[in-house]
Amino acid sequence: MNFSFLEKYWAYFNYGVLVTIMISTCVVFFGSIIGLLVALAKRSRFKPLDWLFSFYVWVFRGTPMVVQIMISFVWMNFTSAPTISFGVLNLDFSRLLPGIIILSLNSGAYISEAIRAGIDSVPKGQTEAAYSLGIKPWKTMRYVVLPQALKNILPALGNEFITIIKDSSLLQTIGVMELWNGAQSVATATYLPIEPLLFAALYYLIITTLMSQLLGLLEKKLSQGGHH
Known part of the structure; x- marks a missing residue:
């Protein structure tokens, strides 16, 4: 294994991590807003509104995210x-905006179901x-x-954030320079087919592990709070 490329290309990976975290934060924020609005709309007595948003959830949960990304980029x-x-960030919004929008819509479809379940859990x-x-x-x-449903929703939002960190790698299909795209660029520049990708995978693993630990601490704190 040859990791000597890190001395020259370390900044590519750090840049990619910053972009990945920025994308994931934006997606979970907007996805949560979309999810809340959808969950509330689906509880409406106005049936056409329920059917419309049920169709939205059905489409975004039933089609591959990479397909959604490519279609949104073209449209x-x-x-x-x-x-x-x-x-250090140079953000190309012609590629970043479609990516964040479509990931937020996809995330919103899943978060809406988590919010719906959280609301239903309240007696x-x-x-x-x-x-x-x-x-x-x-x-x-x-x-x-x-407020009572939020306690049950927060762990799901944390899990969604971890999922988006990994799924943001799909934005490399439209040229967004996130972590995975940066690793592929380094692999091409150094003629090393595997080492840059392994290092990127390690970076993802570190980030998601840290997030999982923080999520575990949050769940523990919420659980202890429920006993007082």
Whole structure:
């Protein structure tokens, strides 16, 4: 194994990690908003709204993410989007925006189901008690149901963040210079077919392991909080 390339190309991997984490953070943020809106819309008594968002969830959960990425890149066509520099980051928004949008829509489809399950886990007696006190339905959802559901939703959001960190590698198909694309560029430049990819895999493993540990600590803290 020859890892001498790291001395020259270490910055490529660090750059890729920063882009990967930035993408994942944006996707989980926007995906959570989409997921919450979808979960609430599907509980609406207006059936066409329920059917519409059920169709959305069905499509995004039932088709490969790489297919969604390629279609969105062609359809959205952000060719006039700028490239903006933030320190060491040079972000090509013509490729980054379609990637973040489609990953957020995909993530939102999964998060909506987690939120729906979290809402359903709250005892119905809580809602009925709020209604008996004259609290309006939307206020009941906001102040009574969602705060209690959040405890059950947070671990799922953490798992989704870990999943997105790995799935963001699919954005290399449209030229986003994240960690995996950076590793492939190094492999091409150094004529080393395996070592740069192994190092990138190690980087992913370190990141996801750290996230899993943090998620475990959060779940433990929430569990202890529930016993007081």
